[in-house]
Amino acid sequence: MTPEELSAAISACLSQAVAAGEIAVEVPDTVRVERPKSREHGDWSTNIALQLGKKASMAPRDFAAMLVRRLSEVEGIGGVEIAGPGFLNITLDTAAAGELARTIVEAGENFGHNQALTGHVVNMEFVSANPTGPLHIGHTRWAALGDAIARVLRASGAQVTSEYYINDAGNQMNVFARSVYNRMHGLPVPDGGYPGEYIKELADIVLREAPQLAEQDEKTALPTLRELAYTAQLADIKSTLADFGVNFDVFFSESALHDGGAVADAVARLRAQGHIFDLEGAVWLRTTDFGDDKDRVLIRANGEPTYFAADAAYYLSKKDRGFSEKIYLLGADHHGYVNRLKAIAACAGDDKDKNIEVLIGQLISVNGAKLSKRAGNIIELRDLINWIGADALRYSLARYPADSPIALDPEQLKKNTNDNPVFYVQYAHARSFGASANAQAKGVTRASFDASLLTDPSENELLAVLGQFPSVVAGAAQSREPHRIARYLEQVAGAYHSWYAATRVTPLGDEPVQEVHHTRLWLNDATTQVLANGLSLLGVSAPERM
Structure with missing residues (x-):
């Protein structure tokens, strides 16, 4: 039960x-x-x-x-x-408690899935780094945590679209293109430009794609160069995310909002809602009506839209695409965005307490991390993956609430000891997987099952912990806290190790295989399944050997 x-x-x-x-x-x-x-x-x-x-x-x-x-x-x-x-x-009663082992094994990958959020249609935007350089340590936490939240929401019945907002509009893209052009021609980095060896790598890629750019002046070359360098840098971002186990459903271009008229349309729609006023030649949104600390400019007096205008158009795009709930995952320096984004939602006619949610993550630090040789002034996510490993990095980042600062110790995370949480959990999975293989080699199978035989206190404890998994997943989804799953998996691992020490799945020596051994195999394999399912929700692998 x-x-x-x-x-x-x-x-x-x-x-x-x-x-x-x-x-x-x-x-x-x-x-x-x-x-x-x-x-x-x-x-x-x-x-x-x-x-x-x-x-x-x-x-x-x-x-x-x-x-x-x-x-x-x-x-x-x-x-x-x-x-x-x-x-x-x-x-x-013993049989009812033990029956859970068979329930888990038969449910397989679906055990833990629940319907707590059925009917919720969610757009979840996270990472959204500028496409002007490689992903770095500042993006790492939301890549791990955002993807885990999306997985947990889906496991609880929500329909989730994970989205990456590409900030590919504005002067930053011109500065980026000029940085590549200057490196291509051996010129100094332009004022406010981007340094780092990755700019040289992009210049080489651009020249392979369009060698004629080497002979063109900056004004002529820049439009083609900007597009090619942007495409190459975005490909690098996507590749790094894939190596980290993060794959977005949608990459949404900011420039598409401007080019398609969505920004102008957003201003018109918000004006029709009665929340826009004109002052000194500029167009303003009255966000103070909904808790913002000041009203916000949408269109400057010179006719140029602000970044805030693009934010408003982007929110309306999400609404138009049928997302009743929009979750934004922003960095530690974005506290000021919370009220202004909620004000956009309210000005658009939504409930700012139900239709939009803004999560702010705190900073992380990694002891001993070095600045990237490629980027020059940042710690790259790719370097962290190569150094620490995607599994250890993802598990550790998902193990803490988003609003708590984290200092990671890479040497600790690479240790094969029980005080390394990711090893502790992954080893429990590998151990249970190996125990199953060894048992089956000795003639222990899941051909029969008698739940009433699971009478050892350690079996009662393990079953009770395993039974909590669906409610833990549902709670993590509703609170947007995948760290609950990580901490739960550590409980499962502890209960399994205690059970493994107290009982035997495989008979000793020449002892005959008994019904209790067949039944314990079910419990062993149920543990394997819960550990694998939980690790999957965190985007972490479940190794068969360690």
Whole structure:
């Protein structure tokens, strides 16, 4: 019996009591069950009697006693006790608890998936680095965390589109192109230009594609050069992300907003909503009506649109594409964007508390990291991947809440010891995978299963932890906190290692294979599956050997 099945059983008992006239309350959609702090108090506990007792005009303990009578008749529940002012401590019978192992194995990759966010249509934008240089350490956290959030949302039933906003408009692209042109001709970096060996690499790529540019003056060469260098740099960004296990559904071009008239259209639409005013020749959006600290200019007095105008057009594009929920993942220096983005949503007629969510991530540092030889003044993501490894980097970045600063120790992350969290979890997967292979080589199979044989205390503990996985995934999705999954996987690994030390899947020496060994193989493989599923949600591999 899973926690979800137990929750449903409690809800059914409440509904039966209402139908029988024993109580008069509104039965909640879900009843929360959780693990008691002490296993002596049972497998699961619920405070539903405390929640509903007063609403039913009953003392919580009397309400609990009514539930005890009904729950005691539910198949799979071994016992129910009332504790304190009305808590219910529930113990499953051995067979019902053990049946979870078969449920997990048969569900396979789908175990942990839930419907908590079914019906939610989400656009999630993250990373969105300027296409004027390689990805660096500042983009690393959102690449790992954003992708993990998207995976967790999908596992909870949401329809998610991950999106990368390419800032390919504005003067920065001209400066970028002039930097490549100057390097191509042996000239100094232009004022405010981009240094680094990657500019030389881009110049070489451009010349291979269009050798005639070497003979052209800057004004003639720049349009073609800018496009070719931009394409090559964006390809490098996509390649680095792929090496990091991050693949976006959409790469959305800012310049397309300008070229397609979306910015002008956004201004017209917002004016029709009544939130635009004109002052000193400029066009303004009255964002202070919705919590911003000042009103924002959309069109300057010289007729040029601001970056904010593109932000507004981009938001409306997301809305027009059918995304009822828009999640923005921004860096630590973007706190000022929260209210202005929410104000855009409100000016567009959306609910700024429901239709848009802005997450701000804190900075990370990596001990001993060196500036990139290619980029000259940054620490490249590609270098971090080569140095630390994509798995260790992704797991470590997803292991902490977004709003907490992180200092990573690469030497620690490369250790094959239990105090390295990613190794600890991956080793548990490899160990369980190997245990299954060894057992099957000795004639232990999953041909039979008797859940009542899983009586060792370590088995009860492991089953209880495994059963929490769907609710952990749902909670991580609703809170946008994939670190909950990482910490949970470490609990699974600990429970598995304890079980592995206390019991045997494979008989010793010449001992015959018994029914308990076949049954334990199911539990072993259930653990393998949960670890693999959880690591997948973090974008981390589940190795078969280590």
